[in-house]
Amino acid sequence: MGENKNQKSNGWALLPFFIFVTVFLGAGVILEVQGVDMAFYEFPAPIAALCGVVSAFIVFKGTVREKIEDFIKGCGNEDIIIMCIIYLLAGGFAAVTEAMGGIESTVNLGLTYVPAQYVTAGLFIISAFVSVATGSSMGSIAAVGPIAVGVANAAGTDLAFTLAAVLGGCMCGDNLSIISDTTIAATRTQGVAMKDKFRVNLLIVLPAALLTIVLLIFFGNPETVVEMETYEYNLTKVIPYIFVLVAAIAGMNVFVVLTGGIFISGVIGIFYSQLSVLTFAQQTYQGFSGMFEIFLLSMFTGGLAAMVTKAGGVQFLLDKVQKLIKGTKSAELGIAALVSLTDAAVANNTVAIIINGPIVKEISNKYKIDPRRSAAMLDIFACVMQGAIPYGAQMLLIGTLSGGQVSPLNIIPLLWYQMFLAVAAIISIYIPYANGLINKPPWNWDKKEKEVE
Structure with missing residues (x-):
């Protein structure tokens, strides 16, 4: 999927993506105007994607067998499968921890010690920490999302506003995490060490995160001030969340982390007689089933991305952006545009990075952009777009966890962190303050290879 060399350019190859997006967004907008509750979840997203797939089979050249093979290869892409497994594990973890009372205890613990007027900012910080720890925005949303819904309902804060803060925090952590698949893809395609990319990334992220936290403190007050009471909680039932955070910080694989979290939650539930071995298995499977739509959509x-890429659609985007490049600054803006447009098309930040990685490497070499910075820019703008598109897995998951109470149209205008991060990244292009954290000496483009830790 990442091979772009000698790839033909074909703007018409983007038609299936336009059909997919038009069907999905069009149906959601029409139903929203009609006043239908949760309009964007009435028309199944996988069916909209299937419309794009069917159109690709109709308009693309080649035999039916060749098209099927291309489609299956895209479905079976390693990063797609990894994300799908994370969906399942995240769903299982969320379902079991909820069934054994973990979510209730965690919500009550937060309500006990966090003043209601600061709870939204607190959820942003918690989401960021969990996402950094697990390297997965999806897993973090699954863990923190239900808590945020409970907190919002109990404290009287606006649910869409609260979930936007959670989504922002999760994308912040996913972007920074060294064990994130986006970080791995960005650093590998650019040939740099993760810690070097982290240094550049951190200084760009910090202003956006701090500004978001300050604004959430001032504007995250409950719409109706509620009298806080004494809430009962069991610290033992909070252990699964602590385990997930500590284990991930220790460098444990995200699959092991989430699987361990599921089993720890199950053991605690069985110990307190809130689960049996049978109901533990049933709740785990119910969590898996709850992720079916996102699994299928991914x-x-x-x-579809594999078919469009082979037909030259993505290369068409690459060629158009390259024509606008005049120097180093416009080259960095071109990188931002490339990965943003691709992510909007494929709705997967890891896949967007993999697709654009090789061509971004060529742009970096040609216009003397430090690859440690190009890796950071790839990850930043992929996460910004992924955390804002209404048909992205993260937005769909957080909407699902809300129980149908909010739609993407309610959340998108409140995504302050994503907006601030995009602005901070663009400012860093013209005022390269973040480059101070890049190890010296500067990158040597004359060397064909550079040893990377």
Whole structure:
């Protein structure tokens, strides 16, 4: 999927993506105007993606067998499968921890010690920490999302505002995490060490995160001030969340972390007689089933992306952006545009980075952009777009966890962190303050290879 050399350019190859997006967004907008509750979840996203897939089979050249093979290869892309497994594990973890009372205890613990007027900012920080720890925005949303819903309902804060803060925090942590798949993809395609990319990334992220926290403190007050009471909680039932955070910080694989969290939650539930072995298994499977739509959507978009890429659609985007590049600054803006447009098309930040990685490497070499910075820019703008598109897995998951109470149209205008991060990243292009954290000496483009830790 990442091979772009000698790839033909074909603007018409983007038609299936436009059909997918038009069907999904069009149906959501029409239903929203009609006043339908949760309009964007009435029309199944996988069916919209399937419309794009069917159109690709109709308009693209080649035999049916060749098209099927391309589609299956895209569905079976390693990063797509990894994300799908994370969906399942995250769903299982959320379901079991809820069933054994973990969410209730965590919500009550937060309500006990966090003043209601600061709870929204607190959830942003918690989400960021969990996402950094697990390297997964999806897993973090699954863990913190239900808590945020409970906190918002109990404290009287606006639910869309609260979930936007959670989504921002999760994308912040996912962007910074060294064990994130986006970080791995960005650093590998650019040939740099993760810690070097982290240094550049951190100084760009900090102003956006701090500004978001300050504004959440001032504007995250409950709409109706509620009298806080004494809430009962069991610290033992909070252990699964602590385990997930500590284990991930210790460098444990995200699959092991989430699987361990599921089993720890199950053991605690069985110990307190809130689960039996049978109900533990049933709750885990119910959590898996709850992720079916996102699982299917990810596979369909992965297969569609492979077909569109082979037909020259993505190369068309690359060629158009390259024509606008005049120097180093416009080259960095071109990188930002490339990965943003691709992520908007494929709705997967890891896939967007993999697709654009090789061409961004060529742009970096040609215009003397430090690859440690290009890796950071790839990850930043992929996460900004992924955390804002209404049909992205993160937005769909957080909407699902809300129980249908809010739609993407309610959340998108409140995504302050994503907006601030995009502005901070663009400012860093013209005022390269973040480059101070890059190790010296500067990158040597004359060397064909550079040893990377």
